[in-house]
Amino acid sequence: MRFVYTVDRVTMMIRTYSELSKLKTFKERYEYLRLGGVIGADTLGLTDI
Secondary structure (H helix, E strand, O other): OEEEEEOOOEEEEOOOHHHHHHHHOHHHHHHOOOOOOOOOOOOOOOOHH
């Protein structure tokens, strides 16, 4: 079961090893683990300065 929640327009997913171990291919595991962010983009902590 995946836990997905949204905080201020940011969607976060809690990933677990038990779910990851059920995936068979490298591509499935990669898609499950990838963050999808942009290198150099502002993060929540940076905007609080």
